[in-house]
Amino acid sequence: MSASPNPIEQSFELAGSRRADLAPLVYQRLFNRHPETRAMFRSQGSELVMGSMLALTVEAILDFAGPRNGHFRLIACEVVSHDGYGTPRELFIAFFAVIRDTLRDLLGDDWSAEMAQAWDALLVEVEAFAGVAA
Numbered sequence: 001m002s003a004s005p006n007p008i009e010q011s012f013e014l015a016g017s018r019r020a021d022l023a024p025l026v027y028q029r030l031f032n033r034h035p036e037t038r039a040m041f042r043s044q045g046s047e048l049v050m051g052s053m054l055a056l057t058v059e060a061i062l063d064f065a066g067p068r069n070g071h072f073r074l075i076a077c078e079v080v081s082h083d084g085y086g087t088p089r090e091l092f093i094a095f096f097a098v099i100r101d102t103l104r105d106l107l108g109d110d111w112s113a114e115m116a117q118a119w120d121a122l123l124v125e126v127e128a129f130a131g132v133a134a
């Protein structure tokens with residue numbers, strides 16, 4: 001494994017150095033883009049669930065794009081649980097693009113061509129992975 005972070009990791013690191021908590025930006029974007037998702041979260045305690053969902057998704061993305069130690073498998077498990085929550089497959093996948101777009105806007109001029117390319121590839125791979133999991 002190389003010591004230098006891959007472009008996906010870099011994008012999270014840079015974003016993290018600018019803003020401690022990505023959750024408000026990510027969910028604001030999700031609710032704007034897919035307004036039906038607002039009502040999908042429980043009315044009490046949803047902040048905890050949403051924070052935890054994002055943190056686990058980021059962990060899974062970093063593992064998927066990096067060492068593949070095992071956290072990436074969450075994606076396949078959650079496709080199935082989210083069928084139970086009534087989240088359509090396309091929407092489930094859309095969450096990854098929402099995270100990518102949040103990072104891109106937050107990074108502004110520091111969003112590099114390598115990051116853009118790595119994220120494009122990741123979104124395609126995640127879609128294939130989640131599709132096969134079902």
Ligand code: HEM
Pocket residue numbers: 030037040041042049052053056057060074075078082085087091092093094095096
């Ligand atoms: C727009 C897409 C998505 C929607 C609308 C959505 C919706 C939800 C909802 C409603 C819950 C809460 C269920 C409850 O109240 O107990 C939940 C929990 C969760 N979601 Fe998602 N989800 C989405 C995408 C994802 C993705 C892509 C992942 C990860 C690959 C993920 C991982 C999780 C996890 C781990 C939890 C449990 C959090 C916890 O309680 O610790 N979700 N999701």
